Each structure stands twice: as structure tokens, then as C-alpha cells.
Amino acid sequence: MTHSHPLHADVLVECLCCHASQPFHFSSSSDQVVCPYCARHLGDDRAVQRDAQHIALWASLLEDAESRFDDATSAAQVALDEADVRITVLTAQVGELSRIIAGDIDSAAESPSRTLLETEALGRARRRAELAARGNDAVFAALWAINARHGDAGALCACGEAITDCPDRSVLAPVRGRIADWEARNLALLAQGTRHALPAGHPAMR
Numbered sequence: 286m287t288h289s290h291p292l293h294a295d296v297l298v299e300c301l302c303c304h305a306s307q308p309f310h311f312s313s314s315s316d317q318v319v320c321p322y323c324a325r326h327l328g329d330d331r332a333v334q335r336d337a338q339h340i341a342l343w344a345s346l347l348e349d350a351e352s353r354f355d356d357a358t359s360a361a362q363v364a365l366d367e368a369d370v371r372i373t374v375l376t377a378q379v380g381e382l383s384r385i386i387a388g389d390i391d392s393a394a395e396s397p398s399r400t401l402l403e404t405e406a407l408g409r410a411r412r413r414a415e416l417a418a419r420g421n422d423a424v425f426a427a428l429w430a431i432n433a434r435h436g437d438a439g440a441l442c443a444c445g446e447a448i449t450d451c452p453d454r455s456v457l458a459p460v461r462g463r464i465a466d467w468e469a470r471n472l473a474l475l476a477q478g479t480r481h482a483l484p485a486g487h488p489a490m491r
């Protein structure tokens with residue numbers, strides 16, 4: 286009797302005797318499709334012994350399958366446990382973030398979430414302050430230019446009016462000190478070679 290299984294390869298084929306899937310390596314199509322285990326009782330007339338050996342084989346195959354199933358089950362359980370831990374951590378983090386957002390930042394103590402949020406908030410505040418400073422710079426640059434046109438020029442205002450007659454001088458008087466501070470700060474920035482807000486018409490820019 287010949288078979289049509291692949292030759293010269295490791296294959297799993299049903300043994301014609303025990304009917305279990307067994308590893309075979311055929312070198313000829315006339316090889317017996319009987320596993321090495323069954324080869325021991327091949328041609329055995331004692332059916333009882335053959336059946337007993339089959340039952341022992343099936344039992345051990347079943348045990349193998351069960352232990353593989355157990356391994357897979359415990360691996361799945363480990364994965365589930367890990368997921369549980371992760372969910373618990375994330376749930377705690379969500380609760381903590383919710384409390385911080387609700388304004389109860391002190392209850393979060395020195396948690397990583399709080400640090401993260403504070404860093405975020407600090408960065409936003411710094412960016413807002415930078416924008417505000419840039420807006421202030423534009424106003425101060427304009428004030429500086431107006432103030433420069435009303436400086437002291439002997440007995441007269443630089444605009445040509447008598448000092449007592451120039452209406453702009455009295456308007457500028459309360460902010461002259463702040464304009465001078467702003468100018469000094471920006472001259473220092475210019476000297477350092479960093480970003481400053483002095484207008485193009487400033488003497489230091491010529």
C-alpha cells in the first residue's frame with residue numbers, strides 16, 4: 286500500500302494504526318504510515334495489548350495538549366493581570382488630574398501629574414508675559430519718539446514751543462521716568478547684543 290504524503294520533509298500525518306497525528310519523515314511512498322510507537326505492536330495479534338498501548342498513547346497526547354492549554358491559559362492570565370494593574374494606575378491618574386482640573390491642586394501633592402500640569406501652566410504664563418512685554422515695547426517705543434520731540438532745548442521745548450506753553454510736556458511728565466527706565470533697559474539689551482525694542486530713529490541705532 287502506498288501513500289501520497291510529501292517525501293523527505295517533516296510532516297504531521299495521521300497514523301493508520303492509532304489515528305493520532307504523529308511526526309513522520311517519509312523517504313518513499315511505500316513507507317508504512319504507522320508511527321514509531323505503533324510499529325512496536327504492528328502485526329500484533331493480541332488486540333487487547335494493542336488497545337492498551339493506544340489508550341496509554343492517547344492519554345499522554347491528551348496530557349501534552351492539556352499542559353499546552355494550561356500554559357496558554359496562564360500566559361493569558363498574566364496578560365490580564367498586567368492590564369488590570371495598568372488600568373488601576375491610569376484610573377488613579379485620571380482621578381488625580383480631575384481633582385487638579387477641579388482646582389484642588391493641593392490634594393495632588395507632589396505627584397508627577399501635578400508637576401506636568403504646573404510646567405505646562407508655567408510655560409503658558411511665560412509665553413503670555415512675553416507677548417504682553419512685546420505689546421508694552423510697542424507703546425513705549427511710540428512714547429519714547431514723542432518724548433524725544435519734546436526734550437529740553439535751552440529755554441524752549443525741542444518742539445519749538447516755550448517750555449511752559451508746550452501742552453505735550455505736561456501730558457508726558459508723569460511717564461517720563463518710566464520711558465527713561467524702558468530706554469535704559471533696552472540700551473543694555475542692545476549692548477549685550479540681545480533682542481531689544483529701540484525704534485529705528487533712536488540715536489543708539491544710527
Ligand SMILES: [Zn+2]
Nearest residue numbers: 300303320323
Ligand atoms: Zn500510531
Ligand SMILES: [Zn+2]
Nearest residue numbers: 302303323339
Ligand atoms: Zn497502534
Ligand SMILES: [Zn+2]
Nearest residue numbers: 435442444451
Ligand atoms: Zn514740546
